[in-house]
Amino acid sequence: MTSPATTSPPSGRARLAPALLWAAGAALVAYAFVAGGYLVTVLGFAALYAIFVTGLNFFMGYTGQVSFGQNAFAAIGGYTSAVLTTAYNWPVFAAMPLGIGAAALLALAIGYPTLRLRGHYLAMATLALGMIVQEIAVQWDRVTMGYTGIAAIPPLGAFGRELPNERAQLAALLAALALAVWVASRLKHSRLGHALAAIAGSEDAARALGIDVARYKLIAFVVAAVYAAFAGSMFAHFVGFVSPEVFGLHMVVLGFTMLYVGGIGTVYGPLVGALIISLLPETFRGFKEFQDLAYGAALIVILIYAPKGLASLARLWTRRGAAPDAAAAATAGTSRGDAGAAR
């Protein structure tokens, strides 16, 4: 084993790519604050979805599991906020924790039995869950107003004062997003995060190393549900309206798209994905009837050229400089043994 391959410190170029991304994002947000109007709404949606997808990423990216039912938890967060603040005049910051707590309890109740079983029982259970919760939102109209939905939900605020305008609301959403990403990053870089990464890599190996796989999957599922309910509740207050359609299957599809476009398993992928996917339809608005087509084509191009998500592009750029090094290291030392020899 010769030529030790030490990882070189990130080159200037490697630091440039993420820096440019951050600068572009910051410029866009700054412009929105100055210009106001529709862009504020679009960025608000992007922030809401970025929170939702960060939770999805926690379960799917970090832990390697699948859930099709995160919209159910968003619905519970959103409807709890909507009903308690409109019909019962609860303050926003009392309704929100209750909705999040309810979602966490439901995630525990569903995850506990299904995550113990091997196979895709949870994925199936979550698919059903999304549909059931939506059906409840439709049928339980005495509380949820059925298809009509609940309107005039008070905007974000505290201590009896509401945030004065959409820009202030956007600032609150961005702060919430920063908190959500900070929490995800902390959890990822911890003993817990390492255990989740082990489960994503190989459940058998994780078990053999003493990791209680069912327990950690359950924790990840509950954390993802908390994120979804938080996003759902923030949505209700930002938009002022909830209905069964708002938390429908399209929310799942959109969440998956953002996760994969942005980069599954990375801390900032959900941000990138949520921003790009929220802006894409606006970008193609000029194409009118071709809007959907152009949107679809753009998605396909992204997934072909960045199959691991846009967040991986920065890494790809970094690796281009280091690639010969890594390749040399892999082939240096001993040659590859015949893996099949003994079988």
Added chain:
Amino acid sequence: MSLLSIEGVTQRFGGLTAVDSVSCAIAPGTISAIIGPNGAGKTTLFNLISGFQKPVAGRIVFDGHDITGMAPHRIAARGLVRTFQLVQLFPDLTAAQNVEAGCHLRGSGGLWAALARTASARRELADAAATARELLAFVGLQARADLPATALTYGQQRLLEVARALAAAPRLLLLDEPAAGLNALETDHLARTLDAIVARGVTVLLIEHDMSLVMRVASRIVVLDFGRRIAEGTPEEVQRDPAVLEAYLGGVDLAAGGGSAHA
């Protein structure tokens, strides 16, 4: 007093008896080996010992505790850690991160420790990183620490799996064909690593087809054939055993073992 004792353990798959009332005892501080032809039931026996499968009959006692049918992660927490015949690395992680993830049992921090990033949580992370470097150096992979696990050669991946298993602080290490796919140089390195592992106070039980390796490192050998234990003893005893010669007739020449791994 044996560290591990297997008492009449049996496993069936439909009509097939993969492990047929096997008994044996492993003394602490030794390297023992399980050998036998393909399909003899060696890996199944490992699955039973490590809790991945529950035996239909028999008892497994580790360090004085009955661990029969216990969940794998609980058995690992007691100090019995296994590797896999088909390497099971965490492919998206670097070599060092693989070993760090293997340090799970050395720490205790959960959700709150991670969120608050308490002093003890920070110390655990730093300790895991240090342990990973130390164990990678121990198996000779220090120069590969920051490469993705998948960029390692097959032989290096096997060594990485051993390092990661050691991260779980085992007292008994089960290795399923650690030399499979290794060339002579790598096998020689593995043999020396196995001796060093025992010197660290870890008892080793390995499944191996490479007879020269087995004869070189193992002090006791258990021979399985069609799920049954057909022989047990020192390498010399096993090599002379007529039942073993019968089972291997036309297969591996046991007598050719011994010193050839020094080549």
